[in-house]
Amino acid sequence: MLKVPVIIRHPRPDESLTPLWPSLEKYGWNLDGIWVAEHEGAIVGGVIVWDAGHDIVRVDNLHVIEDYRTRGVAYVLLDAVVKTLHDKGRRVILSTTQDIRMAYWAQKKGAAVGVAAHLIWWEIA
Numbered sequence: 001m002l003k004v005p006v007i008i009r010h011p012r013p014d015e016s017l018t019p020l021w022p023s024l025e026k027y028g029w030n031l032d033g034i035w036v037a038e039h040e041g042a043i044v045g046g047v048i049v050w051d052a053g054h055d056i057v058r059v060d061n062l063h064v065i066e067d068y069r070t071r072g073v074a075y076v077l078l079d080a081v082v083k084t085l086h087d088k089g090r091r092v093i094l095s096t097t098q099d100i101r102m103a104y105w106a107q108k109k110g111a112a113v114g115v116a117a118h119l120i121w122w123e124i125a
């Protein structure tokens, strides 16, 4: 299904993630927990994996740059993440989305889909 050949990898420290997640740019990140899709040297998509060593892993903030959407980039990104988590013995992926199409897509792929509660965003003073 992939129509854009992308390389899936972790970002390098010198690469900006702001085009993917402008609201998160002020924070420091563990790049081992971030996966990006690269096309011809540019980052065109990314996802954040919150793996604390439990059976359940949060996978969130999936984002593909607008010009690259509907060409299979998100699918390839998620596929790489799922394979990696499977190899590590993780058992459940927990995720949220505000996009109903994403929820339907996940359901089609076998995910259980429920209504999310409120998101609590709490800066530690």
Ligand SMILES: CC(C)(COP(=O)(O)OP(=O)(O)OC[C@H]1O[C@@H](n2cnc3c(N)ncnc32)[C@H](O)[C@@H]1OP(=O)(O)O)[C@@H](O)C(=O)NCCC(=O)NCCS
Binding pocket: 001, 060, 061, 062, 063, 064, 065, 068, 069, 070, 071, 072, 073, 074, 075, 076, 096, 097, 098, 099, 101, 102, 103, 105
């Ligand atoms: C949702 C998003 C990541 C999909 O990326 P994409 O690269 O266009 O998706 P793909 O081309 O890999 O398509 C994968 C599947 O997702 C479906 N899909 C889910 N949500 C979609 C959306 N918002 N727009 C288009 N396709 C979507 C596609 O139909 C496709 O299904 P198929 O495999 O049955 O054909 C992208 O639209 C995006 O970045 N949206 C804004 C951020 C967002 O809503 N993130 C989601 C949750 S955190």
